[in-house]
Amino acid sequence: MTGTETLKATGPAGNTGATGTGENPVFSVRNLWKVFGPKADRIPGSEHATLPPAELREATGCTAAVRDVSFDVRKGEVFVVMGLSGSGKSTLVRCLTRLIEPTSGTLAIDGEDVLAMDRSRLRELRRHRAAMVFQHFGLLPHRTVLDNVAYGLEIQGLSKAERRSKAAELVAKVGLDGLEDRRPSQLSGGQQQRVGLARALAVDPSVLLFDEPFSALDPLIRREMQDEVVRLHREEGRTMVFITHDLSEALRLGTRIALMRDGGIVQLGTPEEIVGSPADDYVREFVRDVPREQVLTVATAMRPALAGESERGPAVRPEATVSEAIEAVARSGDPVARVMDGGRLVGVVDHACLLDVVAGTSEPGTATAPAPTASASGATEAPDAPDGSREVTL
Numbered sequence: 001m002t003g004t005e006t007l008k009a010t011g012p013a014g015n016t017g018a019t020g021t022g023e024n025p026v027f028s029v030r031n032l033w034k035v036f037g038p039k040a041d042r043i044p045g046s047e048h049a050t051l052p053p054a055e056l057r058e059a060t061g062c063t064a065a066v067r068d069v070s071f072d073v074r075k076g077e078v079f080v081v082m083g084l085s086g087s088g089k090s091t092l093v094r095c096l097t098r099l100i101e102p103t104s105g106t107l108a109i110d111g112e113d114v115l116a117m118d119r120s121r122l123r124e125l126r127r128h129r130a131a132m133v134f135q136h137f138g139l140l141p142h143r144t145v146l147d148n149v150a151y152g153l154e155i156q157g158l159s160k161a162e163r164r165s166k167a168a169e170l171v172a173k174v175g176l177d178g179l180e181d182r183r184p185s186q187l188s189g190g191q192q193q194r195v196g197l198a199r200a201l202a203v204d205p206s207v208l209l210f211d212e213p214f215s216a217l218d219p220l221i222r223r224e225m226q227d228e229v230v231r232l233h234r235e236e237g238r239t240m241v242f243i244t245h246d247l248s249e250a251l252r253l254g255t256r257i258a259l260m261r262d263g264g265i266v267q268l269g270t271p272e273e274i275v276g277s278p279a280d281d282y283v284r285e286f287v288r289d290v291p292r293e294q295v296l297t298v299a300t301a302m303r304p305a306l307a308g309e310s311e312r313g314p315a316v317r318p319e320a321t322v323s324e325a326i327e328a329v330a331r332s333g334d335p336v337a338r339v340m341d342g343g344r345l346v347g348v349v350d351h352a353c354l355l356d357v358v359a360g361t362s363e364p365g366t367a368t369a370p371a372p373t374a375s376a377s378g379a380t381e382a383p384d385a386p387d388g389s390r391e392v393t394l
């Protein structure tokens with residue numbers, strides 16, 4: 001295969017999270033393995049490949065840190081890799097830029113085969129296309145904030161004036177204006193992490209890779225940095241791959257989450273899919289304590305509107321959380337909230353739908369309409385359309 005040939009998905013689309021959006025993925029990963037140990041390359045595809053970790057170690061002396069993993073990272077998403085310690089998160093993300101050499105599988109960035117890249121192409125990949133933000137910021141201690149940020153630009157060969165002006169822009173973007181002349185030791189942990197972030201952004205990479213960047217920060221600062229990532233993502237739409245072992249961080253940041261266990265991906269889906277429809281008992285246990293109403297949306301909880309329900313009640317967006325709808329219903333005193341998509345009524349949520357989510361007694365998307373009820377006029381009425389929706393212009 002040539003260096004620029006586009007890799008095609010070979011695995012079943014259902015478990016690769018293949019794009020389906022018509023747009024080429026940033027990363028395309030198929031059947032990727034990283035095995036540590038003697039004769040590691042013999043493990044993928046062998047009779048040992050499916051052994052549980054302890055048995056594999058006993059039989060071969062090897063550890064499959066990444067085990068037959070396939071997925072796409074879509075343009076503009078925050079792709080979170082989550083899992084307990086030792087599940088393979090760091091190894092997987094380091095394989096993406098070959099900081100760790102995969103044992104087998106295929107791997108492409110923007111359609112270009114990463115495994116075929118030579119040393120200089122790889123250097124270019126790591127410097128300009130997939131910048132990494134680490135937990136330990138790796139700042140240069142004797143340089144100022146501005147110079148640390150400008151450092152990445154120096155490598156790119158920009159003039160000093162250009163570097164300083166671009167760096168100043170980025171320092172402001174991550175909320176550090178006024179601190180340009182400080183040295184890293186004069187900054188808090190959160191501020192140092194912002195410098196690391198600005199430095200990674202300076203090279204304008206097509207994807208930012210975060211390796212547990214906030215795990216050393218105290219909870220308040222950590223929250224602040226998560227907000228920063230959300231803001232940057234909203235403003236720039238930059239593609240991000242984010243490693244974390246913290247479920248709440250994954251749920252806050254992730255467009256989609258890949259949940260890893262023993263080197264494999266046990267579920268890949270949106271936060272709502274992971275919390276609302278766990279793939280197996282392991283995932284169910286993992287998300288057991290998540291407040292479902294803060295993750296599941298009104299779109300999955302709603303039922304078709306009945307006659308008379310289109311005129312009253314507060315309006316909520318389909319993507320609002322159930323928790324927001326509960327608040328809206330409680331404040332208004334109305335029995336239902338109307339789910340409005342643009343100016344169109346797409347359903348309603350009543351107390352029963354909302355409580356079902358909180359209690360975990362309904363699977364998302366399975367909410368049904370109550371039996372038709374008598375309207376104010378005394379006539380029994382059914383929903384207006386087969387899907388229960390009706391056109392309403394506000």
Ligand SMILES: Nc1ncnc2c1ncn2[C@@H]1O[C@H](COP(=O)(O)OP(=O)(O)OP(=O)(O)O)[C@@H](O)[C@H]1O
Nearest residue numbers: 036063065083084085086087088089090091092245
């Ligand atoms: N160089 C190595 N040699 C042998 N085994 C390794 C090596 N690096 C990682 N492993 C093993 O691979 C598995 C996955 O490790 P990895 O560091 O990717 O997990 P992780 O999910 O990132 O964990 P953490 O959250 O603790 O960083 C672990 O069992 C680990 O012991």
